[in-house]
Structures are given as C-alpha cells and as structure tokens.
Amino acid sequence: MASPANLLRLCLRPSRRLPNLGASAARQFAHRRPLSTTQWRPAPTPKSPDDEASEKAVDDELEKAFKNPGEYFNSLISDESVSDEERRLAQRMLEDWNKVPPAEQQDIEQLAQDVTKEAAQLRRPVFVKRDSFWHVDEPDQDLITDEVGEDDFEEDDIMAMAHAKLEEHREFREYARIAVWEMPLLSKMAKPFEPPTEAEVLRFRYTTYMGEFHPADRKVVVEFCPKDLPDLSEAQQLKLKKLAGSRYNPERDIIKMSCERFEHQAQNKRYLGDLVNKLIETAKDPTDMFEDIPLDTRHHKFKPQIKFPKEWYLTEERRKELEGQRKQALLLDGQKRTEGALIDGVEVIQHAMLHAKPVETVPVLRRGQRGRR
Amino acid sequence: MPVSIFGAAFHEQKLVKKALESFYALGPQTSARILAKYCIHPRAKIGTLPPKTVTALTAELSTMTIESDAKKILHDNIKRLRDMGTYRGRRHAMNLPVRGQRTRNQIETARKLNKVERRG
Amino acid sequence: MSAPSCLRCLVRPSAGVTVSSLPRSSPLAVARAAPFSTTTANLRPKKEVQTGGAPKGHVRSGKMLQLGKFKKGKAGDRGRTPAPGERKAYRKRITLSNDNAIPVPWLTDLGPADLANPANTARIMALPTEVQDQLRASEAFKPTQCWGMFRKPAVLVRKETIDMANRMQNAADKRHTLRLVVSGDKLTGKSLMVLQAMAHAHLNNWVVIHIPEVQELTTACTEYAPIPNTDPVQYMQPVYVLKLLQAIRRANEGVLSKILTVSAHPELSQSMPPNTPLLALAGAAKEPDAAWPVFQALWSELTAQGANRPPILLSADGLAHMMKVSDYRSPAFDLIHSHDLALVRLFADALGGGLRLPSGGAVIAATTRSNAPRTPSMELALAQREAEANKGLGGPSSSGAVEVPQRDPFFRGYDDRVEAVLRSVQVLRVRGVDKLEARALMEYWAASGMLRATVDEKAVTEKWALSGGGVPGEMERAALLTARI
Numbered sequence: 001m002a003s004p005a006n007l008l009r010l011c012l013r014p015s016r017r018l019p020n021l022g023a024s025a026a027r028q029f030a031h032r033r034p035l036s037t038t039q040w041r042p043a044p045t046p047k048s049p050d051d052e053a054s055e056k057a058v059d060d061e062l063e064k065a066f067k068n069p070g071e072y073f074n075s076l077i078s079d080e081s082v083s084d085e086e087r088r089l090a091q092r093m094l095e096d097w098n099k100v101p102p103a104e105q106q107d108i109e110q111l112a113q114d115v116t117k118e119a120a121q122l123r124r125p126v127f128v129k130r131d132s133f134w135h136v137d138e139p140d141q142d143l144i145t146d147e148v149g150e151d152d153f154e155e156d157d158i159m160a161m162a163h164a165k166l167e168e169h170r171e172f173r174e175y176a177r178i179a180v181w182e183m184p185l186l187s188k189m190a191k192p193f194e195p196p197t198e199a200e201v202l203r204f205r206y207t208t209y210m211g212e213f214h215p216a217d218r219k220v221v222v223e224f225c226p227k228d229l230p231d232l233s234e235a236q237q238l239k240l241k242k243l244a245g246s247r248y249n250p251e252r253d254i255i256k257m258s259c260e261r262f263e264h265q266a267q268n269k270r271y272l273g274d275l276v277n278k279l280i281e282t283a284k285d286p287t288d289m290f291e292d293i294p295l296d297t298r299h300h301k302f303k304p305q306i307k308f309p310k311e312w313y314l315t316e317e318r319r320k321e322l323e324g325q326r327k328q329a330l331l332l333d334g335q336k337r338t339e340g341a342l343i344d345g346v347e348v349i350q351h352a353m354l355h356a357k358p359v360e361t362v363p364v365l366r367r368g369q370r371g372r373r
Numbered sequence: 374m375p376v377s378i379f380g381a382a383f384h385e386q387k388l389v390k391k392a393l394e395s396f397y398a399l400g401p402q403t404s405a406r407i408l409a410k411y412c413i414h415p416r417a418k419i420g421t422l423p424p425k426t427v428t429a430l431t432a433e434l435s436t437m438t439i440e441s442d443a444k445k446i447l448h449d450n451i452k453r454l455r456d457m458g459t460y461r462g463r464r465h466a467m468n469l470p471v472r473g474q475r476t477r478n479q480i481e482t483a484r485k486l487n488k489v490e491r492r493g
Numbered sequence: 494m495s496a497p498s499c500l501r502c503l504v505r506p507s508a509g510v511t512v513s514s515l516p517r518s519s520p521l522a523v524a525r526a527a528p529f530s531t532t533t534a535n536l537r538p539k540k541e542v543q544t545g546g547a548p549k550g551h552v553r554s555g556k557m558l559q560l561g562k563f564k565k566g567k568a569g570d571r572g573r574t575p576a577p578g579e580r581k582a583y584r585k586r587i588t589l590s591n592d593n594a595i596p597v598p599w600l601t602d603l604g605p606a607d608l609a610n611p612a613n614t615a616r617i618m619a620l621p622t623e624v625q626d627q628l629r630a631s632e633a634f635k636p637t638q639c640w641g642m643f644r645k646p647a648v649l650v651r652k653e654t655i656d657m658a659n660r661m662q663n664a665a666d667k668r669h670t671l672r673l674v675v676s677g678d679k680l681t682g683k684s685l686m687v688l689q690a691m692a693h694a695h696l697n698n699w700v701v702i703h704i705p706e707v708q709e710l711t712t713a714c715t716e717y718a719p720i721p722n723t724d725p726v727q728y729m730q731p732v733y734v735l736k737l738l739q740a741i742r743r744a745n746e747g748v749l750s751k752i753l754t755v756s757a758h759p760e761l762s763q764s765m766p767p768n769t770p771l772l773a774l775a776g777a778a779k780e781p782d783a784a785w786p787v788f789q790a791l792w793s794e795l796t797a798q799g800a801n802r803p804p805i806l807l808s809a810d811g812l813a814h815m816m817k818v819s820d821y822r823s824p825a826f827d828l829i830h831s832h833d834l835a836l837v838r839l840f841a842d843a844l845g846g847g848l849r850l851p852s853g854g855a856v857i858a859a860t861t862r863s864n865a866p867r868t869p870s871m872e873l874a875l876a877q878r879e880a881e882a883n884k885g886l887g888g889p890s891s892s893g894a895v896e897v898p899q900r901d902p903f904f905r906g907y908d909d910r911v912e913a914v915l916r917s918v919q920v921l922r923v924r925g926v927d928k929l930e931a932r933a934l935m936e937y938w939a940a941s942g943m944l945r946a947t948v949d950e951k952a953v954t955e956k957w958a959l960s961g962g963g964v965p966g967e968m969e970r971a972a973l974l975t976a977r978i
Contacts, residue, residue, distance in 0.1 A: 343939045343940055343948045344946075344948070345939035345948070346945050349942045406826055408822075409823065410824045412717055412824060414714060414715060414716060414717060485548075
C-alpha cells in the first residue's frame with residue numbers, strides 16, 4: 001500500500017483543480033521522469049504557458065510528496081478539495097508511513113532529497129547558445145562520468161582479438177557440426193560413376209566458384225581425339241589436325257579448344273559444339289585436302305623418351321662377359337711379359353740413355369764480317 | 374715501289390680495301406662494291422694488282438664524287454646555310470654545336486670541327 | 494690441339510745478331526765518330542717542352558705535368574723484322590723427324606699393298622721417305638698433328654683404313670671412281686684417313702691432287718677472276734691454281750714424268766707438242782695468268798680417253814666449306830656459290846658422279862668439326878647416306894630402328910646443288926679406335942720414349958676410356974701431351 005505507485009497516484013489525483021491535466025499528464029509523465037538519471041532535453045514542440053504552469057505545479061507537488069511524506073499526507077487529509085476515496089487512501093498511507101520506524105523515515109526522506117539533489121543538475125534545463133559555431137560550447141550531453149576509476153579494468157572482459165578467436169572457434173565448431181551431422185547424409189545423394197561411352201567423344205570442362213560470381217567461370221574447354229570422331233577417314237583426320245593448328249597436341253593426339261567470348265557458359269559451350277561440327281564438316285570437304293602442306297608440330301616440344309640402354313644393364317651374363325674379357329687381358333699381358341714384348345716406357349728411355357752415343361760438340365762458326373778473315 | 378691510285382701513292386703491302394677507304398667519302402660499302410666489280414678479293418694487297426686493274430680503279434674513282442668533289446658539296450651546303458642566314462649557318466660560322474647540344478661544357482669538338490670550311 | 498713446337502726449335506733459324514748488325518745511327522756510333530770535337534753541346538737541338546695533347550687555345554693548354562717521362566723506353570733492339578711470309582712459314586712448318594726421340598726398332602715401312610692388307614690391322618707402320626716428300630709437297634701434314642715428336646713419321650693402320658684402301662683398290666681395278674666422304678666426330682682422325690689414302694695412292698703410283706684446306710678456296714682470300722665465255726659465269730682462282738700445280742708437280746714427279754701428252758694444246762702460250770711428259774706441261778705455268786689454262790690442259794690430259802693413264806685420287810680436307818655459298822662477290826655484288834668456282838666445281842662434279850675418270854680412281858673428302866660452317870644440306874645428305882647404308886647392312890632387324898632423316902619442311906636454307914652432289918656418295922664414319930689399336934698406338938709411343946708408363950691392359954683401358962672410347966686425338970691429349978715426368 002505504501003508504494004511509490006500509490007504515492008504518485010495521490011500526487012497526480014484528478015481532483016486537483018488543474019486544467020488539461022489528463023492531457024498533459026501522459027506527456028509530462030513521459031517528460032518528467034522523477035527518478036531518471038538521463039539528462040532532461042527540451043522537446044521540440046513549443047508548450048503553451050498553461051502547460052508549463054501545470055508542469056511546474058506538478059513538479060512542486062511531487063517534490064513535496066517525496067521529501068516529506070508524513071506532512072504531505074496530513075495536508076492531503078486536511079485538504080477539502082480531495083475526494084473521499086483519495087482521502088481514505090491518504091489516511092491509509094499515513095498509517096503505513098507512521099508504522100515505519102522514524103530512523104527509516106529519515107533515511108527515506110534523506111534518500112529522496114539526495115536523489116533530487118543529484119538529479120537536479122541533470123534536470124536543470126540546458127539552453128543551447130544559438131550563436132556558437134557547431135555548438136562547440138555545448139557540454140557533452142552523453143558524458144556522465146566523474147572520471148575516477150572509469151578506465152579501471154575490472155577483470156571482466158577479454159580483448160577484441162580474443163573475441164575474434166572465440167568467434168573463429170565457433171565457426172570451426174559450426175563446420176564440424178555440419179561435417180559430423182549433415183555431410184554423412186550426402187551419401188544418399190551419391191550417384192554411381194558411369195564412364196563416358198564411345199559415343200561421348202567430346203569432353204567438356206567447366207569452372208565454378210562455388211556460388212561467387214567470377215569472370216572466369218564462363219570459360220568452357222573442349223577436348224577430343226580426331227580418331228574418335230565417327231566417319232572420318234585417315235586423310236580427313238589429317239586435314240582436321242592441320243586445320244586445328246596449335247590446338248592439336250601431337251604427343252597425346254588430342255585437339256583442345258576453349259571459348260570465353262560470350263557471357264554465359266551455355267553460350268560458350270554451344271559455340272564450341274558448333275565449331276567442332278564446322279571442323280568436321282570442313283575436314284570431310286574434298287575440295288582441298290591440304291596434301292602438299294605437311295602437319296606442323298613446331299608448336300609442340302616433344303619430350304625425349306630416354307630409356308636406359310639394354311646393353312648397359314649389368315646382368316649376370318654381362319658380368320661374366322666382362323670377367324672373361326679381363327681374364328683374357330691378363331693372359332695377354334702375361335704372355336707379352338714372358339715374350340718380353342711388354343713395353344715399359346721408362347725402361348726404354350733408360351736403356352736409350354745408357355746406350356746413347358756421346359754427342360760431338362761442333363764449334364759454331366760465327367758468320368764472319370765482310371772483309372775480315 | 375709505290376703504286377699510285379687516283380693520285381695517292383700506296384706501298385705494295387697495303388690492302389686495296391684500306392687504300393680505297395683512305396679516300397674521303399669512300400667507305401666500306403662503296404669499297405666493297407668497287408672490289409667486287411673488278412673481281413678483287415677483300416684481302417688483296419696492292420702489289421698483287423696488275424697495272425690494268427690499277428688503271429681501272431683510278432678510272433672508277435675518278436667517276437665518283439670523292440675527295441675534293443665531296444668536300445665541295447659539303448662546303449657548298451654549309452655556305453648555303455650561312456648565306457641564307459639560317460641558325461645552322463651561324464652556328465657553323467661561330468664554331469659552335471649545330472644540333473642543339475648544350476654549350477655550357479663539352480663543346481671542344483664543335484670548336485675544333487664546326488667551320489664554314491669544314492675539313493670533313 | 495697438340496703443341497706443335499719442339500723445345501729445341503724456339504730459336505729462329507735466322508737469328509744471328511752480331512755486333513756488326515747494329516744500326517749505324519746509334520748514339521754510340523755518333524759519339525765515337527767525333528771524340529775530340531770542340532763543338533759544344535749547345536748545338537744539340539733544344540727539346541721542346543711537351544705541352545701534352547691540348548691545342549693552344551684550350552683551357553688546359555700550357556705546361557702540364559708529364560707522367561710519361563718516367564716510363565722506361567722500349568727494351569732494346571728487337572733485331573730485324575722478318576721477311577714477308579716468314580712468320581707464316583714458321584707457323585706452318587712441319588717437322589717430321591725428331592732426333593731426340595728414340596728409334597723404334599720394330600717399325601717397318603709401308604708397302605704398296607700394306608694398307609689394304611687386313612693382317613696389318615692395329616699395326617703402326619712408317620711412311621717411306623719418298624712418300625714423306627710427296628705428302629709434304631701436297632701439304633698433307635698439318636702443323637697441329639704430332640709428327641715432330643717421333644723419329645720417323647708413322648701411321649696406325651685401322652680397320653677403317655683397310656676398308657677404305659680396299660675400296661680404292663677395287664675401284665682402280667674395275668676402273669670405277671670411288672666417291673667417299675670421311676666423316677666423324679672431332680679428333681677421330683679424318684684428316685689422317687685422307688693422308689693414308691694419299692699414301693696408298695702414292696705407293697701404288699696414282700696421280701694425287703690434294704686440296705689441303707678447302708676454306709682457302711671459298712673464304713675470299715685468294716685472287717679470283719671470271720673465266721670468259723662461260724655461262725653461267727665460272728670463276729678461276731689463278732694464284733691458288735698455280736700453287737696447286739706446283740704442288741702436283743712436286744708430289745707426282747715420278748708418275749707424271751712417265752706419262753706423255755696425247756694432244757697438242759694450242760691455247761697455251763708455251764707450245765706443248767704431243768708426247769711431252771706431263772711434268773713439263775704442269776711446269777708450263779710460271780705466272781698466275783697462265784695457271785688455269787695449264788691446269789685445264791693437264792686435267793684433260795689426265796682424263797684423256799684411250800690413253801693409258803694411272804688412276805687419279807682427288808682428295809680434299811674440309812668439305813663443308815665447299816658445300817655452301819662462298820664469300821666471293823660477283824661484279825654485280827651477288828655472292829658467288831662455291832660450285833661456281835671452277836676448281837671447286839671440278840671437285841664437286843667428281844664427287845657427284847658427273848665427272849668420269851677413264852682410268853678409275855677415287856674422290857675422297859674429309860669433313861672437319863673444328864672450323865666448319867653450318868651446312869644443313871650437307872649434314873642432311875650425309876646423314877641420309879649413312880642411314881641408307883646402315884639400313885642395307887642391317888637388314889630387316891634394324892630397318893625400323895634407323896630411319897632415313899628427311900628434310901625439315903619448314904626450313905628454307907636447303908641447297909639443291911649441294912644435295913645433288915652428295916646424292917650418291919659413300920660415307921665412311923670414323924669412330925674411336927678399339928682396344929687393340931689403342932694398345933698398338935701406346936706401345937709405339939712408349940717405344941719412342943714419349944710415354945713413361947708400362948703398356949699393360951690396365952693402362953690401355955685407362956687411356957681408352959679417358960679418350961671417350963678411343964678417340965685418337967683425345968688419346969694423344971691424355972697420354973702424349975701431358976708433361977708428367
């Protein structure tokens with residue numbers, strides 16, 4: 001019963017002879033929030049002087065009520081303009097108030113006074129100086145700090161990087177969840193692999209970027225072997241290869257063409273299909289079979305297939321062969337040694353030096369000068 | 374014994390090609406053509422040429438604009454430029470660079486060579 | 494390649510500088526001339542102050558620091574300058590004998606049939622003295638070969654030699670012309686093959702005409718002149734032909750002196766009645782102008798029908814130079830094809846089969862790997878001839894493995910004239926020597942005192958392997974030319 005709600009009801013009783021109270025009550029209630037800590041802001045709409053007066057009156061009354069409830073209730077009881085019901089309510093509230101121990105009453109009154117005093121600053125209307133440039137002189141309307149202990153870290157939060165890491169972990173868990181619970185269900189959509197039949201001669205390659213739009217996903221590449229094309233004779237196949245030019249790989253015997261001229265994959269694929277048909281048609285055309293033009297493979301570098309020579313493998317036979325050769329060589333050496341036919345260069349030189357004839361020194365005659373004997 | 378071609382004497386060991394190129398306004402291309410015309414190989418020495426060929430070479434050289442004829446053309450050109458009063462003519466007359474080079478430094482070659490009566 | 498100089502021959506033969514050969518105008522002589530003169534030194538011409546290279550009006554003209562005056566002058570008198578051609582002669586001198594080398598007792602001279610005898614495989618045999626002179630006259634020896642390291646010049650008889658000599662002999666017997674190209678990798682002994690062919694020809698009294706370096710004919714370093722009344726124009730090379738005639742004379746003196754001319758040659762300036770020895774005919778040319786007609790006359794005599802002529806060997810070293818456009822220019826400044834040079838044309842016709850030698854003979858040309866221009870037509874033609882020959886030899890088993898190479902359809906540098914010449918030649922591919930031949934070589938070197946090692950199988954195998962499978966030039970490099978003592 002002794003609730004602030006009841007108290008407010010009394011303050012804002014309809015029996016007070018105040019004009020437009022009902023109309024402005026809601027508005028005022030919205031504007032005047034007694035225990036609010038948010039800065040009061042003037043409403044953009046202009047108020048009539050009646051409204052302002054009524055607001056001020058209500059304000060005063062509320063102040064009185066909360067500061068000294070006992071006196072207010074007594075005043076209400078003794079007031080004649082108050083209705084019976086309201087008087088009874090006031091009576092009841094007075095009884096409740098008196099039940100409260102006086103220390104607590106003082107506390108409550110003090111609290112109300114403190115709050116009002118605290119909020120008085122905020123509730124003071126701030127008038128904007130219209131001459132200041134960009135309202136630089138305006139105090140910061142959102143600043144409600146006393147700047148003491150504001151930046152203290154209460155050990156209750158983590159850095160943005162840590163939040164991001166947690167978010168990442170959540171992402172991993174999301175995908176792990178999908179992998180464990182949803183991906184096995186994909187097996188239901190699996191189709192058995194059917195290799196391409198003989199009739200499927202063209203092999204197309206498409207590109208997808210998994211949902212993104214990318215300029216390269218319109219390219220289509222087709223590969224085929226001229227031998228697989230139906231009803232082409234050898235000469236016609238050769239003509240086809242010559243027509244293909246550098247699109248023909250002679251080592252793999254495949255013609256590979258691509259198209260990205262058009263905007264859609266389907267268009268490019270259609271173009272390639274038409275192109276292949278045109279090629280086949282031209283290849284079958286007997287007007288000019290290009291017999292005198294040789295197939296040009298200069299665009300392709302053939303990889304030399306190097307195999308280890310069979311003769312160089314060291315098999316048992318080869319080993320035996322080499323052993324035999326070496327044995328024969330040794331025998332030949334031995335034979336020559338016994339014959340004395342093994343020539344040793346050093347010995348030969350020494351022998352020659354020993355048996356060399358001494359060189360006769362011939363005095364060199366100087367070419368005489370003219371006229372001198 | 375020096376052999377004279379077109380008035381200039383060369384010793385016998387001189388290469389014909391070099392001898393020909395020593396004339397003003399005769400360079401490698403023209404000399405190669407002259408040698409080919411008379412079937413002289415490029416490494417021939419003057420001493421190996423028969424007198425007939427030497428005379429023929431002299432005659433050939435006299436038909437070409439070399440030496441003084443070529444210099445005359447050059448001098449006429451420069452004189453014409455100067456007489457017309459062109460910028461190039463004035464530069465030649467003042468021994469300064471003609472082709473728009475900087476004159477703060479590096480004009481020694483111009484001072485030496487740019488004349489109305491240019492050496493070549 | 495090999496080092497040509499002998500340690501003994503560093504001194505020039507003409508170096509004999511004596512006191513008397515000092516120039517007379519040395520200051521010493523001048524001073525001696527007037528020892529007691531009273532003329533003062535003032536009369537000496539004043540030395541001008543060197544102003545350096547700057548002209549008079551230059552910012553830097555005037556006295557400058559001369560750093561050059563402290564340079565030492567030229568170190569003494571260098572003697573007289575060599576005569577023209579002396580340096581070339583010194584560079585190209587061939588020494589065939591070296592008295593420092595040890596004489597090899599078991600070395601025998603070559604006989605007429607030795608090079609064709611299969612029993613002589615892997616034997617070293619010496620060249621007889623007359624053959625030496627004949628080969629030297631026709632410049633068959635090269636300065637880069639190692640002749641000057643041994644007492645007597647000797648050659649190794651390889652199986653390729655025997656093959657070639659037998660082919661030559663067959664051709665001579667049947668009066669056909671053997672047309673052979675000797676090819677192979679570098680240092681495999683192609684030039685020596687030609688030398689051995691020439692030796693065989695000399696020993697069997699053939700007439701040998703050898704062109705030692707074909708590049709001298711086509712690199713525009715000798716005189717040339719158009720031959721009148723020829724269409725298309727042919728060019729002769731008079732100085733070279735004169736030299737060639739002199740070489741032919743010296744090399745084939747014995748043979749030519751016995752052959753007599755069959756017809757008179759009125760076009761020559763010297764009167765050559767019939768029945769003069771061909772030696773005289775060859776000697777009729779004393780001037781370059783007369784050389785080509787004399788050569789033509791000689792050639793027509795040698796190939797005269799009905800006369801009893803010996804077989805002719807036409808040999809050349811460096812075939813690639815002959816098989817391309819030469820460096821000569823026509824009077825209209827077009828490059829002259831080598832086959833338009835008369836001497837080269839003779840050879841090319843002979844090689845191509847267009848020239849018939851009535852008494853038979855051989856046309857042997859060796860390719861060279863060092864100093865050879867790229868000749869795609871010649872390379873292709875030789876590769877094709879080899880492949881065809883291998884196909885024929887191998888039979889069905891190897892026909893698939895060896896394919897006859899074809900022309901590259903996209904290359905435009907082929908020469909039809911060259912391909913026509915090489916359409917039906919035989920190709921002798923010279924490879925490395927085998928172990929027996931290598932052993933013979935090394936024994937010869939050891940016996941001459943050039944190889945200080947025991948020639949057993951190990952040493953032979955080692956050198957054989959080092960030389961890339963017995964390539965003779967590489968074996969020389971590995972064994973002969975190392976100065977390990």
